[in-house]
Amino acid sequence: xxxxxxxxxxxxxxxxxxxxxxxxxxxxxxxxxxxxxxxxxxxxxxxxxxxxxxxxxxxxxxxxxxxxxxxxxxxxxxxxxxxxxxxxxxxxxxxxxxxxxxxxxxxxxxxxxxxxxxxxxxxxxxxxxxxxxxxxxxxxxxxxxxxxxxxxxxxxxxxxxxxxxxxxxxxxxxxxxxxxxxxxxxxxxxxxxxxxxxxxxxxxxxxxxxxxxxxxxxxxxxxxxxxxxxxxxxxxxxxxxxxx
Numbered sequence: 001x002x003x004x005x006x007x008x009x010x011x012x013x014x015x016x017x018x019x020x021x022x023x024x025x026x027x028x029x030x031x032x033x034x035x036x037x038x039x040x041x042x043x044x045x046x047x048x049x050x051x052x053x054x055x056x057x058x059x060x061x062x063x064x065x066x067x068x069x070x071x072x073x074x075x076x077x078x079x080x081x082x083x084x085x086x087x088x089x090x091x092x093x094x095x096x097x098x099x100x101x102x103x104x105x106x107x108x109x110x111x112x113x114x115x116x117x118x119x120x121x122x123x124x125x126x127x128x129x130x131x132x133x134x135x136x137x138x139x140x141x142x143x144x145x146x147x148x149x150x151x152x153x154x155x156x157x158x159x160x161x162x163x164x165x166x167x168x169x170x171x172x173x174x175x176x177x178x179x180x181x182x183x184x185x186x187x188x189x190x191x192x193x194x195x196x197x198x199x200x201x202x203x204x205x206x207x208x209x210x211x212x213x214x215x216x217x218x219x220x221x222x223x224x225x226x227x228x229x230x231x232x233x234x235x236x237x238x239x240x241x242x243x244x
Contacts, residue, residue, distance in 0.1 A: 007062065011066075012030070014026060016055065016066060016067050017063075017067070017069070018075075019070055024053075024073050024076050027066075029041065029052070039056065039058075040054055040056055041067070044084065045076075051082065051084060054081065054082060054094075057069075075102070079098065082094070126229075126230045127230050130227065131227060143214075145211070163195065
């Protein structure tokens with residue numbers, strides 16, 4: 001199936017159905033061959049989390065319900081997968097695995113093209129590669145809060161009261177003795193004494209709220225790669241060179 005750019009762009013997010021009409025998933029990404037022809041799509045099946053199964057566009061067709069491929073659901077779900085949302089080109093090993101899985105005949109690689117000679121008066125176009133650097137989000141671990149109980153010794157003091165007894169003696173003056181009864185014999189006097197003792201109790205009170213918070217930190221990360229560029233050398237006969 002040959003697709004133009006508009007048709008290919010319209011496939012993103014569309015349902016993908018197998019040869020019987022059963023839904024497999026939805027279109028994630030689209031890959032083109034060396035000639036720029038859309039050749040493969042990734043299918044979000046919902047079963048592999050961060051992976052998407054690959055399916056060929058060969059013999060596929062666009063329908064009102066989305067994209068219909070010429071394979072059954074299990075074949076697509078068991079196909080080699082790529083990371084969800086990736087924009088990396090397929091390498092040779094991946095392509096070979098896909099052709100083997102779908103039992104397709106690999107396409108012959110395009111012959112090296114030295115470029116056609118420009119016509120008289122036509123400009124020579126020099127091209128070069130540019131790096132397209134982006135980012136993708138991926139899991140980087142998990143942070144957890146865990147609450148547990150520890151025992152620690154506490155030393156403190158508490159003031160306690162108690163009664164202490166002393167004997168007070170007060171002489172009786174002669175003038176005061178007239179009205180008092182004087183008895184000789186045994187007698188006793190009793191006084192109730194009070195003393196406090198420490199009492200320890202415990203209570204549980206909330207003292208702090210603890211929660212996890214995250215913030216995005218931007219840092220520069222170096223990227224090293226190689227790009228190709230064309231150079232143009234002029235081969236001009238000596239007598240035709242411009243003299244300055």
